[in-house]
Amino acid sequence: MLTDCHLHLRPDEIDATAAEHFTPANVQRYREVAEERGIAELGVSEHIYRFTQALDVWRHPFWRENAIDDIDEYCRFVREHTDLRLGIEADFVPGAEDRMANLLQARDFDYVIGSVHFIRDHAVDMDDYSAWNSGRSAEEIWRAYFRSLGEAARSGLFDILAHPDLVKVWGRERPLPEGDLRRYYELAIDGIAESGIAIEVSTAGLRKRAQELYPAPAFLQMCVEAGAPVALSSDAHRPQDVGADYEQAFELLDSVGVSELCVFEHRRRRLEPLGAGVL
Numbered sequence: 232m233l234t235d236c237h238l239h240l241r242p243d244e245i246d247a248t249a250a251e252h253f254t255p256a257n258v259q260r261y262r263e264v265a266e267e268r269g270i271a272e273l274g275v276s277e278h279i280y281r282f283t284q285a286l287d288v289w290r291h292p293f294w295r296e297n298a299i300d301d302i303d304e305y306c307r308f309v310r311e312h313t314d315l316r317l318g319i320e321a322d323f324v325p326g327a328e329d330r331m332a333n334l335l336q337a338r339d340f341d342y343v344i345g346s347v348h349f350i351r352d353h354a355v356d357m358d359d360y361s362a363w364n365s366g367r368s369a370e371e372i373w374r375a376y377f378r379s380l381g382e383a384a385r386s387g388l389f390d391i392l393a394h395p396d397l398v399k400v401w402g403r404e405r406p407l408p409e410g411d412l413r414r415y416y417e418l419a420i421d422g423i424a425e426s427g428i429a430i431e432v433s434t435a436g437l438r439k440r441a442q443e444l445y446p447a448p449a450f451l452q453m454c455v456e457a458g459a460p461v462a463l464s465s466d467a468h469r470p471q472d473v474g475a476d477y478e479q480a481f482e483l484l485d486s487v488g489v490s491e492l493c494v495f496e497h498r499r500r501r502l503e504p505l506g507a508g509v510l
């Protein structure tokens with residue numbers, strides 16, 4: 232069994248509309264690539280901040296700008312017009328855990344992917360609102376990022392922890408802390424171990440300036456030793472990226488002894504043996 236449960240039916244550009252992309256014909260394009268690559272288990276996980284209901288949770292200017300669509304229409308579309316699992320990618324917003332829980336629990340998702348894209352009001356992976364212009368050192372940003380990741384796991388809001396070392400997204404374009412990075416991973420690992428959350432192995436980092444899988448091998452090793460199961464995804468925002476570069480992900484998984492992948496239904500998790508399909 233192969234999975235790709237972190238998919239977006241549209242690019243992140245604000246002018247990529249729901250009407251244009253939440254269509255059976257677009258889903259069919261994702262299915263076709265998945266089939267070619269031997270991926271049977273597909274799920275969609277749109278960004279929560281693109282839905283108006285997210286403004287009950289957080290009113291960051293970036294969210295206010297993006298919150299255009301109705302989340303229940305998205306859920307209805309996926310359930311009634313597709314055979315995809317219904318997921319959502321939700322940011323961890325410290326201090327808004329109860330409001331996020333209300334938003335998530337009122338809908339019948341198959342799974343919720345938790346992401347840390349922001350450190351307080353500053354974005355880790357965008358030029359707008361960038362944490363890298365906030366006067367903080369790389370060490371401070373990395374520490375804050377991994378602390379937040381551990382809190383996100385511990386919050387119990389999420390089934391999967393997305394792109395676990397997203398903070399490296401810029402590669403050498405942003406200053407990197409020196410030396411062994413495990414001192415940062417340590418800041419998240421207790422939360423990951425105690426929560427039982429699944430860890431995402433994502434090929435998206437290969438398509439970013441980092442040009443690496445998320446997470447780094449040493450971090451994945453620590454997560455696996457802490458008992459975390461793995462969810463495998465591409466984080467594709469267009470059909471041709473479904474299952475992209477999975478060969479590299481298989482090598483990483485094999486190197487840390489992972490032979491099973493998570494599958495989710497109505498927020499219950501089971502493990503299926505990893506089968507390399509027709510890749």
Ligand SMILES: [Zn+2]
Nearest residue numbers: 320346393394
């Ligand atoms: Zn993300």
Ligand SMILES: [Zn+2]
Nearest residue numbers: 237239320466
């Ligand atoms: Zn995503």
